[in-house]
Amino acid sequence: MALSRLASSHFGSNFLKPASLLLSSQRRRSISSSNETLTIETSIPFTSHNCDAPSRSVETSSSELMSFFNDMVLMRRMEIAADSLYKAKLIRGFCHLYDGQEAVAVGMEAAINSKDCVITAYRDHCTFLSRGGTLFEIFSELMGRSGGCSKGKGGSMHFYRKVGGFYGGHGIVGAQVPLGVGLAFGQKYCKDPNVTFSLYGDGAANQGQLFEALNIAALWDLPAILVCENNHYGMGTAEWRSAKSPAYYKRGDYAPGLKVDGMDVLAVKQACKFAKEHALKNGPIILEMDTYRYHGHSMSDPGSTYRTRDEISGVRQERDPIERVRKLVLAHDISTEKELKDIEKEARKQVDEAITKAKESQMPDPSDLFTNVYVKGLGVEAYGADRKELKATLP
Amino acid sequence: MSRCVKRLGKWVSLGQSKRGFSTSTIQKDGVENGVKSLNLYSAINQALHIALDTDPRSYVFGEDVGFGGVFRCTTGLADRFGKNRVFNTPLCEQGIVGFGIGLAAMGNRAIAEIQFADYIFPAFDQIVNEAAKFRYRSGNQFNCGGLTIRTPYGAVGHGGHYHSQSPEAFFCHVPGIKVVIPRSPKEAKGLLLSCIRDPNPIVFFEPKWLYRLAVEEVPEDDYMLPLSEAEVIRQGSDITLVGWGAQLAIMEQACIDAEKEGISCELIDLKTLIPWDKETVEASVKKTGRLLISHEAPVTGGFGAEISASILERCFSRLEAPVARVCGLDTPFPLVFEPFYMPTKNKILDAIKSTVNY
Ligand SMILES: Cc1ncc(C[n+]2csc(CCOP(=O)(O)OP(=O)(O)O)c2C)c(N)n1
Ligand SMILES: [Mg+2]
Numbered sequence: 001m002a003l004s005r006l007a008s009s010h011f012g013s014n015f016l017k018p019a020s021l022l023l024s025s026q027r028r029r030s031i032s033s034s035n036e037t038l039t040i041e042t043s044i045p046f047t048s049h050n051c052d053a054p055s056r057s058v059e060t061s062s063s064e065l066m067s068f069f070n071d072m073v074l075m076r077r078m079e080i081a082a083d084s085l086y087k088a089k090l091i092r093g094f095c096h097l098y099d100g101q102e103a104v105a106v107g108m109e110a111a112i113n114s115k116d117c118v119i120t121a122y123r124d125h126c127t128f129l130s131r132g133g134t135l136f137e138i139f140s141e142l143m144g145r146s147g148g149c150s151k152g153k154g155g156s157m158h159f160y161r162k163v164g165g166f167y168g169g170h171g172i173v174g175a176q177v178p179l180g181v182g183l184a185f186g187q188k189y190c191k192d193p194n195v196t197f198s199l200y201g202d203g204a205a206n207q208g209q210l211f212e213a214l215n216i217a218a219l220w221d222l223p224a225i226l227v228c229e230n231n232h233y234g235m236g237t238a239e240w241r242s243a244k245s246p247a248y249y250k251r252g253d254y255a256p257g258l259k260v261d262g263m264d265v266l267a268v269k270q271a272c273k274f275a276k277e278h279a280l281k282n283g284p285i286i287l288e289m290d291t292y293r294y295h296g297h298s299m300s301d302p303g304s305t306y307r308t309r310d311e312i313s314g315v316r317q318e319r320d321p322i323e324r325v326r327k328l329v330l331a332h333d334i335s336t337e338k339e340l341k342d343i344e345k346e347a348r349k350q351v352d353e354a355i356t357k358a359k360e361s362q363m364p365d366p367s368d369l370f371t372n373v374y375v376k377g378l379g380v381e382a383y384g385a386d387r388k389e390l391k392a393t394l395p
Numbered sequence: 396m397s398r399c400v401k402r403l404g405k406w407v408s409l410g411q412s413k414r415g416f417s418t419s420t421i422q423k424d425g426v427e428n429g430v431k432s433l434n435l436y437s438a439i440n441q442a443l444h445i446a447l448d449t450d451p452r453s454y455v456f457g458e459d460v461g462f463g464g465v466f467r468c469t470t471g472l473a474d475r476f477g478k479n480r481v482f483n484t485p486l487c488e489q490g491i492v493g494f495g496i497g498l499a500a501m502g503n504r505a506i507a508e509i510q511f512a513d514y515i516f517p518a519f520d521q522i523v524n525e526a527a528k529f530r531y532r533s534g535n536q537f538n539c540g541g542l543t544i545r546t547p548y549g550a551v552g553h554g555g556h557y558h559s560q561s562p563e564a565f566f567c568h569v570p571g572i573k574v575v576i577p578r579s580p581k582e583a584k585g586l587l588l589s590c591i592r593d594p595n596p597i598v599f600f601e602p603k604w605l606y607r608l609a610v611e612e613v614p615e616d617d618y619m620l621p622l623s624e625a626e627v628i629r630q631g632s633d634i635t636l637v638g639w640g641a642q643l644a645i646m647e648q649a650c651i652d653a654e655k656e657g658i659s660c661e662l663i664d665l666k667t668l669i670p671w672d673k674e675t676v677e678a679s680v681k682k683t684g685r686l687l688i689s690h691e692a693p694v695t696g697g698f699g700a701e702i703s704a705s706i707l708e709r710c711f712s713r714l715e716a717p718v719a720r721v722c723g724l725d726t727p728f729p730l731v732f733e734p735f736y737m738p739t740k741n742k743i744l745d746a747i748k749s750t751v752n753y
Contacts, residue, residue, distance in 0.1 A: 093730055154556075155730045171557035204486060237486075306462070373725070
């Protein structure tokens with residue numbers, strides 16, 4: 001059965017399921033080949049600090065590779081659509097796109113389960129999707145609609161998904177990392193066999209809170225994994241301009257670290273699996289994901305003043321995470337170029353449909369301005385111009 | 396130090412009285428090289444050029460300032476004054492301010508930029524516990540008076556939770572620092588130069604909504620506007636309105652609308668929030684008998700509360716109506732509901748009317 005038809009028929013009923021679940025439930029290849037274990041070498045070896053690096057040989061399967069392709073293509077399409085919506089002023093506020101970095105979200109998800117926690121900064125759309133969020137929730141949130149994952153109250157930088165162990169979307173650079181260490185303590189205290197991944201950028205790596213959090217995590221052997229998504233720029237500042245040592249995986253000093261090709265989804269998966277095992281036994285570890293963002297920092301940054309066009313196109317040509325998987329899939333004869341193109345078309349369609357549906361989602365009720373400030377019953381008192389208590393609707 | 400401050404720049408005289416000047420009629424005393432139409436970020440930029448030019452021991456630093464900063468306020472400074480005096484810092488606000496305090500303690504003028512006022516909180520401890528109390532607790536052996544922290548504040552229409560806040564009141568609770576907020580390009584240039592040269596640590600909040608929007612004739616030369624002096628920017632007799640920064644433009648519109656309905660409003664720009672000019676506000680309220688304060692920050696614990704309490708103490712018998720506060724609501728700064736949150740012209744107009752008709 002053609003993938004496109006299958007996927008679109010799933011659109012309505014399985015709207016809430018993550019993309020990868022959709023794909024695995026509609027496995028397109030003959031069953032015998034799709035589950036067979038394939039062993040594939042990572043692009044480059046891992047570099048380690050204070051620990052033995054994991055093997056370069058990663059076990060995967062053709063169905064997993066196909067789901068990687070599907071998920072990353074969907075993310076890429078989604079971010080490009082968000083770009084257009086922003087330019088059309090349908091998305092307001094600040095908006096940071098993840099295209100280029102997809103392999104980090106997808107590879108990490110492949111190594112963990114929904115009881116593991118993930119917490120990140122404001123570049124959170126794709127991480128939310130990988131944790132099981134839907135396109136509809138994403139576009140609704142981006143446009144500030146009540147169907148959004150934060151009921152339209154958060155916007156681009158504040159996606160959350162409790163059921164998927166996704167603790168969100170944080171606007172203050174670095175602030176999420178100590179929070180992640182607290183989550184890890186909670187897991188350890190309950191003797192959960194789970195860990196917390198705290199993601200942060202190369203710019204954020206210079207915030208003092210990170211070092212405080214790491215010390216706490218190491219002191220108490222917490223299952224905390226610090227993931228530095230090194231896209232080499234914090235806004236317009238290149239890593240070497242702001243960090244004495246841009247070897248972020250080594251910056252935990254006493255805590256071990258691993259440098260990973262963050263453009264290679266299999267390497268990310270291997271590293272996260274390794275880190276989870278390590279953290280459960282020995283406490284914190286730092287993963288530095290060497291990655292790249294194609295877009296500017298946010299929608300107001302064209303992204304071309306502090307780096308060359310050649311640099312960007314060079315990464316696209318040589319290291320693109322989707323192209324890497326496309327090549328693998330073709331080389332192992334798992335799928336054809338035509339079928340991969342169909343997946344891309346299908347992604348486009350799913351994104352367009354989700355946007356249409358999101359546009360129909362209501363704006364939040366004005367009374368929502370006042371809800372969730374405190375627990376219900378301790379509601380905020382606001383006074384209007386007439387010094388009477390203000391109800392929701394204002395002049 | 397204050398003597399050398401006066402040597403560095405000319406005080407723009409506000410005339411014999413503190414009153415009577417609207418934005419457009421501030422005197423041009425001290426103007427030597429004519430004026431130029433500038434927006435607010437260019438006026439800030441000009442002030443920084445002058446500050447670095449007139450004092451070789453002044454420095455500008457912060458996230459991305461070497462490239463001009465996200466709002467272009469520091470454009471051209473690194474080229475002109477070199478990377479040793481204008482430099483990018485890593486992304487670490489606590490470090491930036493702490494570093495600035497140390498630099499200032501060595502007798503330098505440290506001009507630090509915090510990219511958005513929403514990001515000043517990691518540096519809150521340094522400002523409150525280190526900067527503000529350095530002089531006091533060392534018995535005047537040390538101080539960081541050369542420190543000026545510039546930071547953009549306030550709504551921009553769609554900034555959401557972390558690009559819109561107005562945190563000035565937190566800092567107004569801290570003896571030892573000054574808090575200054577300009578309303579226009581000309582004010583911004585003169586006040587910023589005063590802040591940089593003032594011998595006390597200062598947090599200077601810049602109304603980012605006005606960076607490009609507000610355009611005004613700005614004297615080209617080196618001039619300073621006095622701190623802790625409020626200005627009556629519109630005279631009236633029925634009610635006194637007090638505000639600062641970007642909110643004044645909204646309040647002015649409300650005054651104009653009120654006038655059409657026969658209500659004469661006096662509008663005061665406070666400019667310096669601490670230590671503030673109580674006398675100017677008091678004199679006005681004694682004349683009008685009514686007071687309205689408006690700011691974007693949430694109403695509870697906002698600086699409006701302090702003004703209200705002080706004026707009540709001083710003018711109790713003259714007041715003819717309760718003091719009105721038209722402010723942000725007691726909610727986090729919202730994303731889609733910004734229009735509801737904001738102290739809009741209509742809300743102010745309603746409050747003017749109900750106060751006058753009390
Ligand atoms: C405390 C704080 N300071 C400054 C900012 C403004 N800001 C937002 S993102 C950013 C750069 C962060 O770079 P990095 O950590 O490398 O993450 P990336 O954007 O590359 O994903 C800055 C300076 C902020 N949000 N919070
Ligand atoms: Mg970065």
